[in-house]
Amino acid sequence: MSDKEVGNLDPSWDDWLVIETLGFTDGIEPTVVARGDQKRQFTRLNRQPGPVKVKETVSKVVAEVVAKGEPVVEPTSGFGPDVGVAACGVPIFGPEAVVYGVQVWVGLVTATPPPPESVGTFEFDVERQVTKHGPGHDEQILGLQDDSDTRTLQEIWKHFDRFDDEEAYREYLDSLAADEFESGHEFAAEIYLTSADGVHRRIQMSVRSKKTTAGRRILGLLHDTTEGEKPHSMSDRQIARAATQLAAQDADSGIAQIDLNTGIVFEWLKTPPAPFDQWEKQNPEFDIRTTKTLADARAAIQSGSIKSDTITATLRFPGDDDSWKLADLTISAIGEADHQQERTIRVAMIQIGHPCSSLPAGMW
Template identity: 25%
Template sequence: MVIDTMSEVPSLILDGNSPRNFSRLNRASIARNSTVARLLPILVSEVRRTGQTASKYFPAGRDEHMQRLIAVPVLGPSGDVHAVAAWAGPLHEPLPRMPIIGALSWTPSGVVTTTPPAQFLFRDPSGDLLTGHTIPQMLSHFDIWDDRATFLEMFNVTKLSAPAPTDQWCGTATKTYEDGSPHQLFLAARATGTGTARVVRAVVADITGGVDPSRPDLTLVAIRHMPIPPGHALALCDLKTGFVHEWLTAPTSPLASWRHHNPEFSVDDRLAVANACFDLASGLADTASIRAHVRFSPTSEWIELVGHWTLLMAGDRPQALIDITPLSTIPTPVVADCPMCQDMAQNNSPAS
């Protein structure tokens, strides 16, 4: 079982391969034993405080055969304990193989930092390290990401949403590994803080075969297969957070490298972008057109572009599709000191 320790009160998030929605610890299968139920919170608290594996031994029933309860920390990228993996069984039995459990954290702008186990489970097909990726770069490698709208709601980016963002989310995500096999990953995430101090932390584990496969998001499938005019890019934007979570271009387009950097709008254009998000999210408009200037690092050149926004979905989580066309020359590479931008510029050059 896996116990979430990313909030003050620990909760159950995985029982074997079965997801649990931040349930109480006494709902765990091993907590059917009254002694385990009593010792488990004590052991979790110790592991959380020390960051070290801990165990307890106790007799089981009248025959007095000794049992053991062992708890192992799952450390996050900054060294704090994101979760605890726990097991209980007879002392003479060998310990089961520890499942691969990764940990991640995101900044308010959606830039991720990971641990090596999370890197292994997410497996960027290009072999690039996941740390430093943006939300659209990360999501682009998944076939399905359940309840994406609620996941995005944890990121308090533009404060366009009147209600407070959600502070917890759990769901499954499906991706195809390099050998062609589909894998279903379970993630549980919690967010703390507000504004620029907000941090979203998560744990991830492979539960392939443990639950029924998720149904594909047909809207997302259709968007990812839309024809894209030359020189254009398409973006799917969550209007309440202002988050672009899908970035679609031709593979050889210089616009492809924009996916793994967050854009910075010029001071004069930020209000226009925020107003467009608000107008579409609140139903004041179905379309919008904005001419703006963006760059992708403090030392990069400003790029002028025009974006045509179309409301796709209203309701609690309004979404818009943006057709983006650069009006000025795109620097090559887009970010001079970015290795991925350099590789893409080289691979897409006429000489290559």
């Protein structure tokens, strides 16, 4: 479009650009992950439509917002000498007030921009298997009101209804846990969920890996793109939850999905009995013997050597005041290994039950 043609139009954008800056400190160029509720796949800023001067201004605004941690307004040109246009940038804050992204809108200086997109943020600690959320995320995305500083995956994933790229995301987690890639490795997926307050949402997740001296992390944006989305039908995940609840409703046990490679418990399909129901919000600590026995059991099931294994585990939760507990843990494979195709079993069910009393005082 020529400058003459542009000058005859209102150049104000209808939507905000959602730009991730998750790899900014590692020298990775910010990219566009959405325009309004329309997703983009980590698209470079210079590939966006519009005058070159506007794109240069947008890049400048993004850098300034990241550096200052506050909104920035910068005049721009490219729409003719008599057209007053500015680029506005607002930060998307992650945990601990770090800027994870920037929303940018360009328009006439006399125009009122539309409301910014609803974007949450998170940081996942791969070693500790806990997630920190940015401001507003828990209320806006998950509908939670308890102001918890950290959450386990089980606490979050139980809200998921449909996650078509779940297997690919598990592989992404595996690769990061195994140090197979450096900071900045990207991943994007669409997730359908039902929040704690009963609202159906469609979320576009955009993440990058981050390796720090404190360990491996996944930094992410969660963009609520629900508006205009038709209500989603019953998913396989919902059916599986309902079936599991019915099958196990009389059993004194909890049932969850576990990744055999990493040992991450992703979601409790049936809440464990007390006192092990704490596992829904806090990951337990296992004693040395249990840690090794669990790892051996996972490896054997993953290779297809055995289909199931039951161990007596010694564990405790944060705040238990050194009170160790005994529990029976049963891990059962989902699917079959295929040695000819070098395919191992990836996911299993873990069952916890038969709570025993705490170990005798002085045993540890």
